[in-house]
Every structure is written in structure tokens, then in C-alpha cells.
Amino acid sequence: MPVNKSSTASGPTTLNHAMQILQITARGGYRGASIDDYLNALSFSRPTLYRLLKGLKQQGFLRSSPVRGRYLLGYELLVLGAQAGNGAGLRDLARPRLLALAQRWGDSFYLFARDGVNAVCLEVQNGAYPVGSFVRATGGRLPLGVGxxxxxxxxxxxxxxRGEILSHNAERLMDEYAIAIADIEAEISHQLKHGYARGVEGSLLPEYSGLAIPILDHSGHPLGAMSCSMLKSRMTEDHKREVLQGMREEVAAMVNQAHGLLYLD
Amino acid sequence: MPVNKSSTASGPTTLNHAMQILQITARGGYRGASIDDYLNALSFSRPTLYRLLKGLKQQGFLRSSPVRGRYLLGYELLVLGAQAGNGAGLRDLARPRLLALAQRWGDSFYLFARDGVNAVCLEVQNGAYPVGSFVRATGGRLPLGVGxxxxxxxxxxxxxxRGEILSHNAERLMDEYAIAIADIEAEISHQLKHGYARGVEGSLLPEYSGLAIPILDHSGHPLGAMSCSMLKSRMTEDHKREVLQGMREEVAAMVNQAHGLLYLD
DNA sequence: GGCTATGTCTCATTTAGTGAGATGAAGTCA
DNA sequence: TGACTTCATCTCACTAAATGAGACATAGCC
Structure with a gap:
């Protein structure tokens, strides 16, 4: 199957080829990809494939698996990814605060940012209580509308x-998560009215519930969102109020810190 | 200044150019890089630079900063990086165990893997007690010999x-960390004799101490290492014994789980 | 020791990326 | 508002540099 039919792929072809290789490798998970995986999915010749594999390996973007003939993603990606997740310095600011929240309340707390039509998880801190979540870890991505x-x-x-995003995601939201646009818009109204979000109930994870608050810059644009997730049974009115309060305090402190840093040259 | 004089950069030039761009961007931290940063450090022309920037942006490897003319690392790197850190599935296996350890003992626990002449941090779980560490987060890299x-x-x-690695790192270890090869070798003996490592005392972080145990595959090769870090004052004989025991149990369980997964096709 | 699949090499071909400079667009500051 | 600076794109000729075909080498495996 082709890698990403929707990607319009205009830049230098070598670059696109290289990125396709990385995507195919990523798709293999911890087992990586084999030569045949590449050759089946790609449109260029074997020597070229090997040339690119070699180049990517030298750059640290790939490494060879202990199993001969298989390739794994390289640790350079991990390093760059860690940097990438720290957009606007938000992650560094959030990490200790998420930890504090998780330790205090025992629930799991998350930092999200927008990534095009998706939300991407920049940081997770699980608490002592068990939790189900759409994202398992940093780097998890969800279509905007879910969660x-x-x-x-x-x-x-x-x-x-917002309209563009939602109409772009509409089909996927319905098919994969059984979430309707109208319900999302209702929850957005709730967010705007009460200052926090509860998420739309879809087909997945029915026994879990959560809360989220936005992280806004001085001009009201969202830099990210902090959220938490817990078993529905834990979400009493009291607990909800307490957790929301805790999150609000941490976010307010973060934004304070951030204003000293953001947009400065 | 040039990006990385030691990198022998042999592959397709476009690929190298692209990776240089990413490295320069990463070097800018959460502020990213400006056009001049690129043009000063790179050897190719401005149109080419823009072409590559465009391509990288389309692939999600870069995004433009809210500040016009600056570029940040894209979230695709975060996603790939999360995958990359899960080499051999180790990270997924380790995460809940690190959390359990951190919650139980209050210290901070880490998962490391080897990355060439470096050790790279795949996962961190901080505990309730404050801690100083060489790596602040996932993606942190240290020359092998430190920690x-x-x-x-x-x-x-x-x-x-091992000899090659140490002689490669020797200068850096001495200059940046005031660590001598002989001391490292002494600690390696200790590791081999007692089954755990304590780290070599260098010039940095003198008030912290730590423990580590290897994660070995069936043939005795190191897949990674689990470590912890704490204030020296917390490292009593009792606490040390308990924590070591806890880590050993978790690692043993991990390896058990892993053997079902590793090297299978 | 043969077998299969991985990885590398050579070389001619020409695609496809490149540079120089001009042009357009988007902010910025007076 | 309008001049100015910097970012970003475009055009086009050029040739460097990536490509493909197929042969060759190497490693693991039975």
C-alpha cells in the first residue's frame, strides 16, 4: 500500500523518498521494516533505496535492527522529537506541573498542542490510579474533536x-470514534461558557471521563491545552472542582512564566 | 559555525542538507532558527534553502514559528521520536514499571539505551523527591561513561x-565531566562483580547519587539499562538495598515479557 | 558447502536539484 | 498612510548529482 496518498509531496524528491522510508519504518513499530517492506511500498530502485538507507543511518535517523535486513528508527529522531515537543518552551514548563498534579490527585494529566487538524500529546504524567486514554504516550496524535x-x-x-478543521475531520470522527460535529460544537460552547472542556462522549473509552483547560497566550490564541483523564466513578462534583482548580492554578503559573519567554528574540 | 564538522556526510546531498537544517533548527531550542541562522551555517543558496524548508514543512518536520521568518521543529518528529524511543518495545514495557518504582520510592527512575558512543534516555519517571540529573528528559544524551x-x-x-568507545569519549569525559577512564573501568568491575552500577563521581552534580542495572537479552547483550537518581542523603544502605531489589524485580519481569516479543518475525 | 537474501559497485543516462538575480508579499517603523 | 526591510517565491539556463539496470560481493542459514 502507498505510504500517504494524501500527501501532495512537492519538495525535492530525495527528501520525500527519505521521509517515506521513515514513515514505513515507523509503521513497523518496534520491529521496524524490512527491505521488502520498503521495496513494495516505494517507487524507486533498490540501489537508491540502499543509498538512502545508508544516508539516513549516518544521520542517526535509522539504525539497523539486530535482525539482519531490518531497520529501526534511529535515536536522533528521539532527540529531535524531544526538542520538537518543546514548542514555545511549553513542555519544560508543564512537566513538573503535570507531575505535581498527578501526585496530588492520582489521576493522569496531559499536555496537548495543535498540529494541523490533529491534537498531539506533548507530555503525559500518569497518576496512581489506572487510566484509559486515547493517547498512550508523548507523540500520540488524535484528530481534533476527540478528547x-x-x-x-x-x-x-x-x-x-475551526469549521475547516471539523469538516476535514468529520468523516473520520464519525467512522472511528462515533462522534458527531454537532456534539463537538455543543461542548465548545460549554468550554467558552464555563472555561473548561469535558470532551464528547464517543464509542471508545466509555468508562473514562476527563477535563481540559486551554493554555492561552496574551492575545487569546491557544498555545496548548492541559487535560486529565480518570475513571468516571472518580469524577464526583467535589473531585472535579478540586482538580479543575488545581489545573487552573498550574496553567496560570505556566502562562506567567511563559510570558517572560515567548516571542522574544 | 559549521553544523557538525565530524559528520562524514556521504549520502545524497539533499538529505544531508535537510538534516543540517533540522539540526540548526534544533539548536535554536524552543525559539527555532531564523533565515540568517540557516544561511550563515549552510553552504547552499537561498532558493535551495527555501525549497528545502518548504519540503520539510510539508512533511511535518518543520513548522513556522508565530514569529515570521523563524522555523521550529515539527510535530512529525515528535511522533517518529516516540516510536524511535520504543526500540525493541522496551519503552512500552518500562514505562509503567518506572512509574511504579517512582511512586513507591519517591526517587527518579530512568530507562537508557546505547546510541553509538552515547547513552540516550528513553524514558524518565520522576518521583516525589527533588532530583538533579544529567538528563532532564526523554531524548537526553550523554557520552557513555557519564552516569x-x-x-x-x-x-x-x-x-x-568498550575500549573504542572509552578512548573516543576520553577527552570529552575529562574536559566536560572531570571523569577519568580508569575510574570508569573500576566501576565497570564493580558492576560485573555486584550486578549493579553506581556511576563515577565527576565534577557535576556532586550532591546526587544513583544506581543502575543492565537489561540484558538472552545472549547477555545489553538492551538498555534502568537507573535511578537521588540525593546522596537519601542513599542509606537500607534504601539502596530496597531500591535495587525493586529495580531488579521490574527488570526481570520486563525481560520476561520482552522475550516473548524480541527478535520475532 | 550450497542457497537465499542482503548489501555494494560501476557506469551511462538524464532527471532533477541548483544558483543568480529579479519579483512578489508581508510586516515594521516613521 | 506610505516608505522600507526582510521574508518568500519565481524564472530559467546549467550541470551536478541522483538514478536505474544489472552485475558482484557478503552474510547468515540449513
Missing amino acids: QASIALLAYLGTDE | QASIALLAYLGTDE
């Missing part, structure tokens, strides 16, 4: 932009 | 390979 953090992010975008 | 996890990794490599 409470999505709502918090969507709510503070321009109406037109 | 207790390094010792645990080095100890189970072949003698010749």
Missing part, C-alpha cells in the same frame, strides 16, 4: 478555521 | 568495543 483537550484547543480558534 | 546507566551499559559490551 477533552481537543475541545479546549478548538474553542479558541477562529470560527472559520 | 550510572552508562556503566551498566558499558560493562556488557565486548572489551574491544
Whole structure:
């Protein structure tokens, strides 16, 4: 199967080839990809494949698996990824705060940012209580609309932009998550009215519930969202109020710290 | 200044150019890089630079900063990086165990893997007690020789390979960390004799101490190392014994789980 | 020791990326 | 508002540099 039929792939072909290789490798998970995986999915010749594999290995973007003939993603990606997740310095600011929240309340707390039509998880801190979540770890990506953090992010975008995103995601939201656009819009209203998001109930994870609040810059644009997730049975009114309060305090402190850093040259 | 004079950069030039761009961007931290940063450090023309920037942006490897004319690392790197850190599935196996250890003992626990002449941090779980560490987060990299996890990794490599790594790192270890090769070798002996590593005391972080144990596959090769870090004052004999025991149990369980997964096709 | 699949090499071909400079677009500051 | 600076794109000729075909080498495996 082709790698990503929707990618319009205009740049230098070598670059596209290289990225396709990385995507195919990533798709193999911890087992990586084999030569045949590449050759089946790619449109260029074997020597070229090997040339690119070699180049990517030298750059640290790939490494060879202990199993001969298989390739894994290289640790350079991990290093760059760690940097990438720290957009606007948000992650560094959030990490200790998520930890504090998780330790205090025992629930699991998340930092999300917008990534095009998706929400991407920049940081997770699990608490002592067991939890189910759409993302298992840093780097997890969800279509905007799924999960409470999505709502918090969507709510503070321009109406037109939000509309584009939602119509782009509509089919996927319905098919994969059984979430309707109208319900998302209702929750966005709730977010705007009450200052926090609850997420739309879809077909997945029915026994879990969550909360999210946006992280806004001085001009009201969303830098990210902090969210939490817990078993529904834990979400009493009292607990909800307490956790929300805790999250609000941490986010307020973060934004304070951030204003000293952001947008400065 | 040039990006990386030591990298022999042989593959397709476009690929190298692209990777240089990513490295320069990463070097800018959360502020990213500006056009001039690129043009000063690179050897190709401005149109080419823009072409590559465009291509990298389309692939999600870069995104433009809210500040016009600056570029940040893209979230695709975060996603791939998360995958890359899960080599052999180790990270997924380790995460809940690190969390359990951190919650139980309050210290900070780490998962490391070897990355050439470096050790790379695949996962961190901080505990309730404050801690100083060489790596602040996932993706942190240290020259092998620094930190207790390094010792645990080095100890189970072949003698010749270990020698190459150490002589490669020797200068840096001395200059940046005030660590001598002889001391590292002494700690390696300790690791081999007692089954755990303590790390070599260098010039940095004198008030912290740590422990590490290797994660070995069936043939005795190191897949990674689990380590912990704590204030020296917390490292009583009792606490040390308990924590070591806890780590050993978790690692044993991990390896058990892993053997079902590793090297299978 | 043969077998299969991985990885490398050579070389002619020409695609496809490149540079120089001009042009357009987007902010910025007076 | 309008001049100015810097970012970003475009055009086009050029040739460097990536490519493909197929032969060759190497490693693991039975």
C-alpha cells in the first residue's frame, strides 16, 4: 500500500523518498521494516533505496535492527522529537506541573498542542490510579474533536478555521470514534461558557471521563491545552472542582512564566 | 559555525542538507532558527534553502514559528521520536514499571539505551523527591561513561568495543565531566562483580547519587539499562538495598515479557 | 558447502536539484 | 498612510548529482 496518498509531496524528491522510508519504518513499530517492506511500498530502485538507507543511518535517523535486513528508527529522531515537543518552551514548563498534579490527585494529566487538524500529546504524567486514554504516550496524535483537550484547543480558534478543521475531520470522527460535529460544537460552547472542556462522549473509552483547560497566550490564541483523564466513578462534583482548580492554578503559573519567554528574540 | 564538522556526510546531498537544517533548527531550542541562522551555517543558496524548508514543512518536520521568518521543529518528529524511543518495545514495557518504582520510592527512575558512543534516555519517571540529573528528559544524551546507566551499559559490551568507545569519549569525559577512564573501568568491575552500577563521581552534580542495572537479552547483550537518581542523603544502605531489589524485580519481569516479543518475525 | 537474501559497485543516462538575480508579499517603523 | 526591510517565491539556463539496470560481493542459514 502507498505510504500517504494524501500527501501532495512537492519538495525535492530525495527528501520525500527519505521521509517515506521513515514513515514505513515507523509503521513497523518496534520491529521496524524490512527491505521488502520498503521495496513494495516505494517507487524507486533498490540501489537508491540502499543509498538512502545508508544516508539516513549516518544521520542517526535509522539504525539497523539486530535482525539482519531490518531497520529501526534511529535515536536522533528521539532527540529531535524531544526538542520538537518543546514548542514555545511549553513542555519544560508543564512537566513538573503535570507531575505535581498527578501526585496530588492520582489521576493522569496531559499536555496537548495543535498540529494541523490533529491534537498531539506533548507530555503525559500518569497518576496512581489506572487510566484509559486515547493517547498512550508523548507523540500520540488524535484528530481534533476527540478528547477533552481537543475541545479546549478548538474553542479558541477562529470560527472559520475551526469549521475547516471539523469538516476535514468529520468523516473520520464519525467512522472511528462515533462522534458527531454537532456534539463537538455543543461542548465548545460549554468550554467558552464555563472555561473548561469535558470532551464528547464517543464509542471508545466509555468508562473514562476527563477535563481540559486551554493554555492561552496574551492575545487569546491557544498555545496548548492541559487535560486529565480518570475513571468516571472518580469524577464526583467535589473531585472535579478540586482538580479543575488545581489545573487552573498550574496553567496560570505556566502562562506567567511563559510570558517572560515567548516571542522574544 | 559549521553544523557538525565530524559528520562524514556521504549520502545524497539533499538529505544531508535537510538534516543540517533540522539540526540548526534544533539548536535554536524552543525559539527555532531564523533565515540568517540557516544561511550563515549552510553552504547552499537561498532558493535551495527555501525549497528545502518548504519540503520539510510539508512533511511535518518543520513548522513556522508565530514569529515570521523563524522555523521550529515539527510535530512529525515528535511522533517518529516516540516510536524511535520504543526500540525493541522496551519503552512500552518500562514505562509503567518506572512509574511504579517512582511512586513507591519517591526517587527518579530512568530507562537508557546505547546510541553509538552515547547513552540516550528513553524514558524518565520522576518521583516525589527533588532530583538533579544529567538528563532532564526523554531524548537526553550523554557520552557513555557519564552516569550510572552508562556503566551498566558499558560493562556488557565486548572489551574491544568498550575500549573504542572509552578512548573516543576520553577527552570529552575529562574536559566536560572531570571523569577519568580508569575510574570508569573500576566501576565497570564493580558492576560485573555486584550486578549493579553506581556511576563515577565527576565534577557535576556532586550532591546526587544513583544506581543502575543492565537489561540484558538472552545472549547477555545489553538492551538498555534502568537507573535511578537521588540525593546522596537519601542513599542509606537500607534504601539502596530496597531500591535495587525493586529495580531488579521490574527488570526481570520486563525481560520476561520482552522475550516473548524480541527478535520475532 | 550450497542457497537465499542482503548489501555494494560501476557506469551511462538524464532527471532533477541548483544558483543568480529579479519579483512578489508581508510586516515594521516613521 | 506610505516608505522600507526582510521574508518568500519565481524564472530559467546549467550541470551536478541522483538514478536505474544489472552485475558482484557478503552474510547468515540449513
